[in-house]
Amino acid sequence: MTDQNEPLLSVRNLRVSLPTEDGAAEILHGIDFDLNRNEILAVVGESGSGKSVTALTLMGLLPARVSGSVRFDGRELTGLTREEMRQLRGRGIAMIFQEPMTSLNPLLKVGYQLEEALRAHERMDRRTARARALDLMRKVRIPDPERRMDSYPHHFSGGMRQRVMIAMALAGRPKLLIADEPTTALDVTIQAEILELIRDLQRLEGMAVLFITHDMGVVAEIADRTMVMYHGRAVETGPTDEVFAAPKADYTRALLDAVPRLGEMAGHDGPQRFRGLAGTGTPVAPRSADLKKPQTVLDVRHLQKRFEIKGGIFGRVTGRVHAIEDVSFSLMSGETLALVGESGCGKSTTGRAISRLIEADGGSVMLDGFDALNVSGADLRRMRRSVQMIFQDPYASLNPRIRIGASLCEAYLVNRLGSPAEAQDKAAHLLTKVGLNPDVARRFPHEFSGGQRQRIAIARALMLDPRVIVADEAVSALDVSVKAQVSNLLMDLQEETGVGYLFISHDMAVVERIAHRVAVMYSGRIVEIGPRAAVFGTPSHPYTRRLLSAVPVPDPARRRAAHAPAPFETRSPIRPPGHVTPPLRYREVAPGHLVEETSMSEFART
Amino acid sequence: MRHALGLDRPFALQFGSWLWGVLHFDLGNSLFSNMPVATMIGQRLEPTLSLMAVTLVFSVLIAVPVGVWAAWRKGGGFDRVTTVIAVVSFSIPVFACGYAGAWLFALKLGWLPVQGYTPLSEGIVPWFRQLILPAASLGTAYVALIARITRASMLETLDQDYIRTARAKGLGDGRILFLHALKNASVPIITIIGIGVAMLIGGAVVTESVFVIPGLGRLTAESILRRDFPVIQGIVLFFSFSYVLVNLLIDLVYAFVDPRIRY
Numbered sequence: 001m002t003d004q005n006e007p008l009l010s011v012r013n014l015r016v017s018l019p020t021e022d023g024a025a026e027i028l029h030g031i032d033f034d035l036n037r038n039e040i041l042a043v044v045g046e047s048g049s050g051k052s053v054t055a056l057t058l059m060g061l062l063p064a065r066v067s068g069s070v071r072f073d074g075r076e077l078t079g080l081t082r083e084e085m086r087q088l089r090g091r092g093i094a095m096i097f098q099e100p101m102t103s104l105n106p107l108l109k110v111g112y113q114l115e116e117a118l119r120a121h122e123r124m125d126r127r128t129a130r131a132r133a134l135d136l137m138r139k140v141r142i143p144d145p146e147r148r149m150d151s152y153p154h155h156f157s158g159g160m161r162q163r164v165m166i167a168m169a170l171a172g173r174p175k176l177l178i179a180d181e182p183t184t185a186l187d188v189t190i191q192a193e194i195l196e197l198i199r200d201l202q203r204l205e206g207m208a209v210l211f212i213t214h215d216m217g218v219v220a221e222i223a224d225r226t227m228v229m230y231h232g233r234a235v236e237t238g239p240t241d242e243v244f245a246a247p248k249a250d251y252t253r254a255l256l257d258a259v260p261r262l263g264e265m266a267g268h269d270g271p272q273r274f275r276g277l278a279g280t281g282t283p284v285a286p287r288s289a290d291l292k293k294p295q296t297v298l299d300v301r302h303l304q305k306r307f308e309i310k311g312g313i314f315g316r317v318t319g320r321v322h323a324i325e326d327v328s329f330s331l332m333s334g335e336t337l338a339l340v341g342e343s344g345c346g347k348s349t350t351g352r353a354i355s356r357l358i359e360a361d362g363g364s365v366m367l368d369g370f371d372a373l374n375v376s377g378a379d380l381r382r383m384r385r386s387v388q389m390i391f392q393d394p395y396a397s398l399n400p401r402i403r404i405g406a407s408l409c410e411a412y413l414v415n416r417l418g419s420p421a422e423a424q425d426k427a428a429h430l431l432t433k434v435g436l437n438p439d440v441a442r443r444f445p446h447e448f449s450g451g452q453r454q455r456i457a458i459a460r461a462l463m464l465d466p467r468v469i470v471a472d473e474a475v476s477a478l479d480v481s482v483k484a485q486v487s488n489l490l491m492d493l494q495e496e497t498g499v500g501y502l503f504i505s506h507d508m509a510v511v512e513r514i515a516h517r518v519a520v521m522y523s524g525r526i527v528e529i530g531p532r533a534a535v536f537g538t539p540s541h542p543y544t545r546r547l548l549s550a551v552p553v554p555d556p557a558r559r560r561a562a563h564a565p566a567p568f569e570t571r572s573p574i575r576p577p578g579h580v581t582p583p584l585r586y587r588e589v590a591p592g593h594l595v596e597e598t599s600m601s602e603f604a605r606t
Numbered sequence: 607m608r609h610a611l612g613l614d615r616p617f618a619l620q621f622g623s624w625l626w627g628v629l630h631f632d633l634g635n636s637l638f639s640n641m642p643v644a645t646m647i648g649q650r651l652e653p654t655l656s657l658m659a660v661t662l663v664f665s666v667l668i669a670v671p672v673g674v675w676a677a678w679r680k681g682g683g684f685d686r687v688t689t690v691i692a693v694v695s696f697s698i699p700v701f702a703c704g705y706a707g708a709w710l711f712a713l714k715l716g717w718l719p720v721q722g723y724t725p726l727s728e729g730i731v732p733w734f735r736q737l738i739l740p741a742a743s744l745g746t747a748y749v750a751l752i753a754r755i756t757r758a759s760m761l762e763t764l765d766q767d768y769i770r771t772a773r774a775k776g777l778g779d780g781r782i783l784f785l786h787a788l789k790n791a792s793v794p795i796i797t798i799i800g801i802g803v804a805m806l807i808g809g810a811v812v813t814e815s816v817f818v819i820p821g822l823g824r825l826t827a828e829s830i831l832r833r834d835f836p837v838i839q840g841i842v843l844f845f846s847f848s849y850v851l852v853n854l855l856i857d858l859v860y861a862f863v864d865p866r867i868r869y
Contacts, residue, residue, distance in 0.1 A: 061773055090776030097774075102767040107789050107864055117775045152865045168775060 006074070007034035008175060008208045009058070014068040016050075016057050024065055027053045031234045033227050035176070040202060040209040042223030042240065044216065046255075046479035047450070049229040051212045055178045058210075059095055060085040073175055091121045094169035098181035100161035104153040110164055111137075111149030117171035136167040140197060158343075159190035166197065170205065177202070178210045183218060187342035187506065192550040195222055214479065216259045217509075217552030220244060221559060228252045240556045258481040260509035262536075262551045269533050271336060271514050273491055274484035294332040297368050297386075297467040297500045298354070303327045304362035305346075305353050309574065322573045323349045324360070325524030326584055331468060334494060336501040338511040338532070340547070341521035344573065347504045350521070351470040354502070355387045356380065368467040385415055388461035392473035394453035398445040404431075404456055405441030412463045423463075430459040434489060451482035458489065462497070472504045487514055508551045512536055517592075520544045522599065524573055525584060530593030540595040542603035611637075624839075633840035638832050643840035646825065653723045653821035657813065658806050660737045661745040666799060669749045673756025673795075674783055677764060688753065695750035700809045704743035704816040711739060721818040740817045744809045748802050755798040759791035766790070792863050800856035807845050 014031050017024035028050045035041045043051045056062045058070060060080070070077040073092060080088070089095075097103045105113060114133035118124065124132070130149070137145035140163040153161055162182060169177055179198060183191035199222060202209050211222060219226055219240065227237040228249065235249040247253045258274065265272065303324055311318040324346045331337045339347045353360040356372060365372040368386040375383050391397040398407055408430070409423035418426070428438035434455040445453060454474065461469050471490070475483045487510055494501060505511050511518060512532065519529040520543065528541040539545045553559075575581075586594040612620055627634060633643035676685040712720040718739050724732040763769065764787055772786045807823075814823035822841060829837040861867045 059774060061770060086776050086778065088776070089774055095774040097767060097771065099767050103771045105768040105772070105786050105790065106866060108786075116777065116781075120776050120778075154866050165771070168771070172776065 008037045008039075008073055009035040009210070010069075010071040011054075011058075012069040012071075014054070014057070014066070014070060016053055016062070017065040018053070019063065019065075027064075027232050028057070029232045030068065031229070031232075033234060033237055035208050035210060037175070037208055038202070038206055040199070040211055040222055040224050042211045042213060042219040042226045043229060044213055044219050044226060044255075045229035046214060046481065048231070050232040051229050052180055053232075054229075055095065055180050055210065055212055058178060059089055059093060061089075061095075087121070090117060090169075090174070091172035092174060093176045093178060094172060094174035095178040095180065096162070096165045096169050096182050098184050100158045100165060100182075100185060103165055104156075104161055106153055109150055109152055110156065114149075114164070114168055114171060117168045121172045132171075133167075136170055137164075139170065139201070140164070140167045142167070157190075158186055159194060162186065162190075162194055163197070166194075166201070170201065173205070174207060176208045176210065178212070180212045181214070182211075184213070184215070188508070188550040188552075189342065189546060191218070191552070195552070198222065215552065216244075216256060216480070216554040220554045220556040221552040223556075228255065244554070244556050255480060256554070258484045259554050260484070260507075260513055261554055262509045262512055262548070263553070265512045265533075266537060269531070271491055271516060271532075273488045274513060294334055296330050296366075297333045298331040298502070299366040300330065300350075300354065300363070301328050301365075302363035303350065303353060303360055303365065305349055305358065306361050317577050319574050319576055320579070322524050322575050322579075322581070324353065325573075325581055327363075327521070327524070327526055329519055329526060329529060331500045331502060333467060333500050334498040335517065336494065336503050336515045338503045338505060338515035338518045339521060340505055340508060340511055340518060342506060342547070345521040346524040346573075347521050348472050351389070351472050351502060351504050354468075355384070355389055355470055357389070381415060385417075385464040386466055387468045387470060388464060388466040390454070390457050390461050390469060390471045390474040392476055394450050394457055394477065395445075397457055398453060398460075400445050402444075403441065404443055404445065404448075407445075407456070408441065408460050408463055411460075415464065417464070426463060427459070430462050431456075433462075433493070434459045435485075449482075451478055451486060454478060454482075454486050455489065458486075458493070462493065462499075465497070466499060468500045468502060470502045470504065473506070474503070475510060476505060476507055483510065490514065508536075508548060520547065525596060525599060527596045527599050528594070530590065534590055534593040538590075538593075540589045540593070542600060546603070628843065633843070634836035636829075636834050636837050638829075638834045638837075643837050646837060647822065647840060647844055650820060650822045650825045652725060653819045654810055654814070654823055656723075656726060656733065657737060657740055657744065657810060657819065657821060658803075660734070661741040661748065661806060662799070662803075664741060665745040665749045665752060669752035670756050670788075670795065672749075673753040674760055674788060676753070676757045677760035678779075678783055680761060685757075692750040692754050695746045698746060700743055700747070700812045701816050703746050704740065704813055707739050707743050708817070721816075723817075723819045723821070740813045740819060743816070744806060744813045747809075748805055751802055751805070752795065752798060756791065756795050759794045760787055763787045763791040789863065793860060796856055796859055796863070800853045803852045804849055807849065 011031060011033050014028055015026060016028040017026045031054065033041070043054060045051045053062065057064060057066055058077070060077070066078055068078065077085075077088070104110070111130065111133050114136055115126065115129040118129045118132050134145050134149065137149065142148055142160060142163050148156075153164070156164065182198070183194050186194060195218065198209065201207070213219060223240045225238065226240045226243045228235050228243065228251065230251045236243060236247065236252045243252060244256065247256055260274065304326060305324040307321040307323055308317045309319040309321065310316065327346070327350055329337065339350060341347050349358065352358045354365055354367065354372065360373055363373070367383060370379065370383040370386065372383055405424065405427055408427040409420065412418065412423045412426065413420060417423075424441070427441055431438045431440060436452065436455055436459070440448070445456070448456065474490070475486050478486060490501065491514060493499065503511065503515060515532045517530065518532045518535040519526045520535065520541065521527070522543045528535060528539065528544045535544060536548065539548055582598060585597045587597055588594055612623065624634070631644055633647070635642055636646060672688055676688050679685055708720055711718045719736050722736060724736045726733045769782060769787055772782045777786075810821065810823035811826050812823070813819070814821045815827050818824070822844070825837065826841050829841065
C-alpha cells in the first residue's frame with residue numbers, strides 16, 4: 001500500500017500558533033523534517049524551543065492553529081476530523097510523557113488501564129485483553145506481572161510507571177512512538193534502563209521513535225539522527241555522529257560547549273568554571289588571604305532521621321522509614337561538598353535536618369560554633385543566619401505576591417541586622433553581584449525566567465552572609481546554558497565570600513565541575529566520601545561505580561556497547577519498629593577517601 | 607410545674623438526666639401533647655426522608671452532568687448560561703421558589719398537586735407527584751452548588767497529565783469525561799453533597815411549611831411556635847446526628863473512590 005522507502009513521517013513548513021490572551025502567538029515558525037521507518041530521531045533543545053509543541057501537534061493534542069503539511073504513513077494529518085485523529089492516536093502514533101508519576105490515572109488499576117488501551121482500537125473481550133495486557137507487561141520487563149496487574153499506580157515506582165506507560169503506548173502497535181522527555185524525571189540508573197528498553201523495543205517492534213529531550217547525553221546514547229531546535233525553528237538536522245562531531249549551527253556549538261561532560265575533569269583536582277559562554281574554564285581559588293585558612297564550618301556526626309509509619313485504628317507504629325540512617329561529614333569554609341545519590345537516598349532530608357527545617361532524631365551538628373540541633377529561641381535565629389538554603393524549583397520558591405526587593409530584605413530585617421535603607425543597599429549590591437540590574441527589586445517573581453529567579457534565590461541566600469549554603473538541586477531544573485552560568489556564579493561567589501556549599505545534586509557531571517569533595521549517599525548512609533578527583537577517578541564502592549556508569553555520555557562515539565547495569569531494586573528504607581542499625585564501618589582507601597564496607601555486600605550480585 | 611419539669615434542680619443535674627435519657631433513646635415528652643418525643647419524630651420521619659431523598663437523588667442526577675458538560679465546554683454558551691442560572695438559584699430564597707412553583711404548576715397549569723403529602727404506601731406515582739414541587743424548590747440552590755463544584759473540580763482534573771495520557775491512547779470523549787475525569791473529580795463533589803445536607807435540613811423546615819407536608823421540618827416550626835422545648839431539643843439532636851452520620855458515610859465512600867485513602 002504505502003511505499004516502504006518513503007519516510008514514515010514527513011513534516012513540511014509546520015507552523016503552529018497557540019491562543020493566548022493577546023491573540024494567537026506563533027510557537028513554531030515553519031519546521032521541516034523527515035522520520036524514516038525504524039529510526040530514532042532525537043529532537044533536542046532548551047525550554048521554549050518548541051520541541052514538545054511539535055510532538056503534541058503531531059498527536060493533535062493541542063488547541064492550536066496549524067498550517068503546513070504533516071504526512072504520516074502516506075496520509076495527510078492536517079485537516080483530519082476529531083474522530084479520525086482519535087483513531088490515529090494510540091494506533092498509528094503513540095506517545096509517552098515526562099512525568100511518570102502523574103501520567104497514569106491514580107484511581108484505576110494498572111491492568112485495567114492497559115486493557116482499556118487495547119480495547120480502544122480493537123474489538124476484544126476482557127479475557128483476551130487481560131492476556132494481551134499481561135504480555136505487554138512482560139515485554140516492558142515488569143517483574144511479577146500477574147500480581148501487579150491488579151495494583152494501583154501508587155504502588156509503582158517512577159521507573160516502573162514509565163514502563164507501564166510504554167506498555168500502554170505499545171498496545172495499539174503504533175508505527176511511531178513519540179517519547180517526550182521520558183527519562184527526565186527519573187534517576188540515572190533508571191534512565192539507563194528505560195533508554196535500553198526503548199531501544200530494544202524499537203528494534204523488536206520495528207517502530208520509529210521521535211525522542212524529545214534536552215539532555216545531549218541521552219541524545220548521544222539513543223538517536224540515529226538528531227534535530228536541534230531553537231526558538232521554534234529547526235537549526236540543524238543530521239546524523240547524530242555528525243551533529244556532535246561537526247556541528248554546523250552556532251547554536252548547536254554553544255549548546256554542546258555548555259554541556260557538562262562527566263570525565264572531562266580527570267586530571268584536575270579543584271573545581272573549574274564551565275567554559276563556553278563565559279569564556280575560559282578557570283580554576284576556582286580563594287582570593288583573600290584569610291579565606292585561604294579554611295576552618296570547619298559544619299560538622300555533622302551520626303545524624304539520624306526516622307519517619308514513623310502508623311497503622312491500624314490505634315495508630316500504632318508499625319515501622320519506620322530510615323530516611324537518614326547514620327550520616328557523618330564535615331565541611332570547610334570555601335569548600336563545596338557534593339551530596340549525590342538517587343531519589344529517596346536521604347540527601348535532601350540531610351540538608352533540611354542541618355538547617356533545622358525538619359527535626360533530626362539523633363546525632364549532632366556543629367554549625368559555625370552552634371550546636372545546631374539543640375539551639376532554640378534567639379540562638380536558633382542566629383544559627384539560621386549562618387545556614388541558608390537554595391531550592392530546586394525557582395518557580396515555587398519565591399512568593400509570587402511579594403516583590404523581589406521585599407523577599408530579599410525580609411530575613412535581613414527580621415534578624416535586625418540593619419535599617420531598611422541598609423537592607424535595600426545590600427539587596428541592590430547582591431543583585432548586581434548575581435548579574436541582575438538592581439532595579440529588578442521592584443518587580444514580581446513571575447516577570448523573570450527560571451535562570452533569573454535562581455539568581456534571585458542565590459542573592460536572597462547571601463543576604464545574611466551565611467557561612468554555609470545548602471543548595472538542594474539548585475541548578476537541576478535549569479537549561480544547559482543557564483545551568484553552566486548559574487554554576488559559574490556559585491563558584492565566583494564562593495571565591496569571593498568563602499562560603500561553604502553543601503551541594504545536593506543527582507547530576508554527576510555538574511558535581512564533577514563544582515565540588516571539592518563528594519559524598520555518595522545510598523539508603524540513608526554515605527557509602528563513599530572523598531576528594532572529588534578520587535571518588536570520580538577511582539570509585540571504590542560498587543554503588544558509586546554503578547551510579548557513574550549510568551550517566552549518559554554526550555558523545556555518540558562512546559555510546560555504550562554494553563548495556564545498562566542489570567535492573568536492581570533499591571533497598572527499601574522501611575524497618576520494623578525495634579530495628580537497631582548495625583554500626584557502619586569505613587575503610588580509608590586513600591587520604592580522606594573513605595568507603596563504607598557493610599553496605600558492599602548488597603551489591604555483590606550486580 | 608417547675609418541679610414537674612425538674613427546673614428546680616441544678617443545671618448539671620438537669621443536663622445529666624436529659625443525657626441519660628438520650629442514651630436510652632428517651633428524648634422526653636412533649637409539653638404540648640405529652641407524647642414521647644421519639645414517637646413524634648418517628649411519626650413525622652417518612653415525609654421528610656422522602657423529600658430529602660428525592661431532592662438529593664435528583665439534584666445529583668441533574669447537577670453532575672451539567673457541571674461536567676460546563677467544564678468540558680468551558681467558556682462556551684452552555685457554560686455561561688448555567689453560570690448565570692446558578693448565581694440566580696443561589697440567590698432565590700426557598701419559600702419564594704416554592705410559592706412561585708406552586709402558583710405556576712399547580713394553580714395556573716394544574717399539572718401537579720398544590721400541597722400536602724401522600725405516603726409511599728399509597729403508591730409510588732402519587733407519592734412522587736406530590737413531591738416534585740417541594741423537591742424542586744428545596745433543591746434549586748443545592749443543584750446550583752453541586753453543579754458549580756463539579757465544574758470547578760472537573761476543570762482541575764481535565765488539566766491533569768493522566769487525562770492527556772487517556773487522550774493519547776485514543777479513548778473517546780465520553781470515556782475520558784465520565785470515567786477518567788469524573789472519578790478523579792468526585793472527592794470534592796461527594797464532600798459538597800454531604801455538606802449540602804445541612805442546607806437541605808434547613809430548607810426542609812421552610813419547604814414543609816410552604817407545602818404543608820407533615821414532616822419533621824413542619825414539626826420543628828410548630829414546636830418553636832408552641833415553645834415545646836423537649837421536642838425542639840429532640841429534633842435538633844436528631845438532625846445533628848443525621849448530619850454527622852451522613853458525613854461519616856461520605857468519609858467511608860472516599861475510600862471506595864480513591865484506593866490511596868485507607869482508614
